[in-house]
Amino acid sequence: MGDKLSLPLKPFRSRGGVKAPHRKHTAECESVVMPPPSEVLICMSQHIGVPCKPVVKPGDEVKVGQIVGDNDAFLSVPMHSSVSGRVKKIETVTMPNGSKVQAVRIESDGQMTPFEGIKPPKIETRDDFIKAVRDSGVVGLGGAGFPVHVKIGVERDKVDTLIINAAECEPYITADNREALENSWGVVSGIKAVMELMEIDRAIIGIENNKPNAIKVLNEVCREANRDMHGNVCVLPLKARYPQGAEKVLIKVCTGRVVPEGKLPADVGCVVMNIASIAFVSSYLKTGMPLVTKRITVDGSAVNRPQNVIVPIGTRIKDIIEFCGGYKCRPEKIIFGGPMMGLALPDDEMPLLKQNNAVLAFSEKEAARLEPSDCIRCGRCAAACPMGLTPPLISGLVAKGDAEGLADNGIMVCMECGCCAFACPANRPIVQNMRMGKSIVRSAKKK
Amino acid sequence: MENMLTVSSSPHLSSGATTRKIMLDVIIALVPASVAAVIFFGWKSLMLIAVCIASCTALEYICRKVMKRKNTVGDLSAVVTGLLLALNLPSGLNPLIAVFGCVVAIVVVKQMFGGIGNNFVNPAITARIVLLVSFPVQMTTWEKPFEWLKTADSVTGATPLALMSQGTSTGYMDLFLGNTGGCIGETCALALLLGGIYLVARKVISPIIPLCFIGTVFVLSFLLGGDPLFHILSGGVMLGAIFMATDYTTSPMNPAGKVIFGIGCAVITVLIRFYANLPEGVSFSIILMNILVPHIENLTRTKPFGKEKKNEKA
Structure with a gap:
């Protein structure tokens, strides 16, 4: 790609956006690990792309990290059991978007025994790495759920910039902030691995400036890491204006590049990965344990103890809320994700999906629906x-x-x-x- | 509790802005001008304001009732229309004529075209023009400021623009403070500017239209050999530029369109003032530009992010 690319000193301009309230109540709450729930429900579609087919049947014994669903399609990732126990049932669940998918219900034995086949992946070539990323089951953990191996599996030399999305522009959510604070070395070693294996020249961590502690910590680790990474990683504080973390907006503010309509980030030389995804890649390379837990923010006016929780994937919402002290009052609305783009759920039986980063439960007052009136063309x-x-x-x-x-x-x-x-x-x-x-x-x- | 959750589309948050709050801000911004109107032209202007607001609100209510549509009196837009119309009338006007103006504004211009957001011209401006054409004498009989304090009989005077065409000039300070003849709400530039600053500070309006309007009147009247300061302070420029030309429904949405709209209003105003038989052209300029808004919007569409430039169709 010619001359060495420079790192941005300040963000490029972006248009529009709104001053959404931050409400990052849980920013200072250290993540707690949730004990194994009595059962989990692993949906076969937790990503954009082709749903998996269950590869287990009722009565099978499964362990943590064992594949329970897979598919040969390129745009698909395998699903793993997040607990050890026995497969209870293969059933059909209605997703929040109305589609029906298969799901594997697993009764936990409470032991959390890891699967015997788990070992760090052997990586020699670029293709090994892409395959390992697919095997890990990782998808874009920021919310979209786009399979990561597809993002990075583009032609060699096409991508020159790795952008780490730590903007976390949605109100309430602080899970990425906690990832940065609690696992900053994981983030940096993930960046290092992806940059080296994918031959990417520079990495930019985009983070809204309402997270000063996380920026400080990331800056420190980047400074250390830059010694053996030729100074090509930087933390770019962004203005705290929703939606700075939207992929196309983030690419614009970090690089000044505009993704053309209908094209992908790779078409302008960028790969965007959520901070949680990159940290996970690093831990997978070390341990070989696939994506079976997820750090999420539990908040909202109807929750007793808002906090960040590391939850086994597939745990039902009601078990997660129960772990967070239960409901403070009758919840009127429960959403997956942040309040700007999150999906409202019909009930609290839904299991946690890989790409969810928050569960918010709101009381009647906050969930009140406002009557629409005529457009006044205010612009x-x-x-x-x-x-x-x-x-x-x-x-x-x-x-x-x-x-x-x-x-x-x-x-x-x-x-x-x-x-x-x-x-x-x-x-x-x-x-x-x-x-x-x-x-x-x-x-x-x-x- | 299961099965009773609210399921609705994102976003699940709102900025809290409502049509009612916006209209309330406009009313607050018009308070200084209304107070100035009462100070200069007395209780009669207070009565005009009250009559216009009451009849606009009542007419809005009746129209919606007759048309079997949702009542929209609560959004306060009828109050704004009534208040703006009142501020565009001379103090001595027969209240019945004012009520007729309200009928034009609310019934004909606003509700017959579908209510708030659907009228293609500004209701208050149109009503003022209809009244001006229908009652030319009553609509141009101006009372002198402060005369209401001295005598029970009204003493008529002339507007600064009319005086100028006769060769008499009016002092800048009188123009700025509003101590001149004219519509009750248009004379006090100070009060209108205060209202404008409030609206911009509250982000109810963008300053583009007022700045382009007033700025272009200043430059153009200077180029044509007039007194630029006089031209921006006299007549309806301040009231029109700050409160009438910035009406959401009848002005362009994006900044480029606003620039064209503001400059267009100013050009027509100055041309009427300098070359037409009418002494004042603000109302006509705004209504003409209102009609052009769909075309301006077509010309100034924003380019969607990452959209390739469309090849010209052969």
Whole structure:
């Protein structure tokens, strides 16, 4: 890629965004490890891509880290048991987005016996590494769940920049902040491994400036690490403005590059990994234990003891809340993820998925739904859109079902970050409208 | 508790801004101008304000009722329209004429086109123009400031713009403080500027339209040989630029559009003032630019992130 790339001294400009409240109540709460729950439910789709097929059957004994579901497809990662015990049932669950997927229910024996086959992966070549990343079951842990081996498995020399997403711009969530504070060396050794094995020139850790302690700690470890990494890792404090952690926005503020519509970060030479994903890769290389636990933030007005918890994947929400002191009051709304993009759940039986980074339970007061009124064309939505879209224009096109007009006006770059609806004084269902617009364009393309 | 959770689309947070709060901010921003109106033109202006607000609100309520639509009186937009219309009237105006103006603003311009957010021209400005054309004498009979303190009979005067066309000038200080003839809410530049600063500070409006409007009037009237300071302080420029041209529904949404809109308003205002038979052109300039808004918006669409420039269609 020619001359050595320099590291950014300050963030590049980004447009739009909103001043969402931070509400990082749990930022100073050291993570606690949750004891094994009585049972877990491992969903066969915890990533973007093809769902896995269960490879165990009821009655089988399984151990921690043992594969329970897999698929040959490229865009897929294996699922592992997060407890040791016995497979109770293979069942169908309805995901928060309405799709139905298979899931393996495992009764825990409380022993957490690790699977015998677990050993550190042997890595000699770049391809070994990509395969190991797939075997580890890791997906983008920031929320999207895009398989990591696909992100990094691009042509050699295509990528020159590794961006570590530690922005954590969603309100309430502090799990990435805790990762940085409690596992800073893991983060750096993960960066080092990926940079060396993938032949990437520089790494930028993007982190919002509302996490001064994490920035300090990361700066210290980077300074040490830079001695044998030719000074090519830096921590880039970003302004605390939602959605700085959105992939395309983060690439823009870290490198000044704009990902073209319909393209991937690799097309502009970037790989973006969540801080938790990179730290996990490092621990997998050392131990060979696949992704079976996840650090999440449990918060919200209906939770007794908001805190960061390291939870076995597949643990039911109600068991997690129970561990956090139970409900303070009747929960009105429970969401997976942050309040800006998180999914509202129909009940608390849902199991934790790999890509979840928070469980928030809100009381009736905070979950109150606001009545929409007529659009007053104030333009707050358009000003807030980080992607430069004009929601009122798009609403009109959605009403007309004009697929071409929608595509021309950039509907497909909408990432549903929710800035528009957050800013709207008329409580218009703008995000739903954008989703409608996208589905209109998609179905027109199929024809 | 199971099965009783609220499931709704993200985002699950709101900025807390509401239409009602925005309108309330506009009303607060108009308080200085309203107070100035009462100080200069007395109880009659207070009565006009009260009549306009009451009839606009009542008409909004009746319209929604008749049309079997959700009541929207609570969003306070009718109050803003009533208040703005009142501030655009001369103090001696027969209240019944003012009520007619309210009918034009709320019934014809606003509700017949679908209510808040759907009117294509500014209701208060349109009502003022309809009144000006329908009642030319009553709408241009100006009372002198402070006359209400001295005598029961009203003494009429002229606006600074009319005086100028007769060759009489008005002092800058009088113009700035509002001690001149004119519509009750337009004379006191100081009060209007205070309101404008409040709106910008509260982020209710962007300063682009007022700055482009007032700035262009200043530059253009200077270039055409007029007194630039006089032109921005006299007539309806301040009231129009800060409160009427910034109406969300009838002005462009993005910054580039706002620049074009503000400059356009100013150009038409100055051209009318310098070359047309009318002494004042702010209302007409704003309504004309209102009509152009869809075209301005088409011309100034923002480029979506990462969107390739579309090849011109052959």
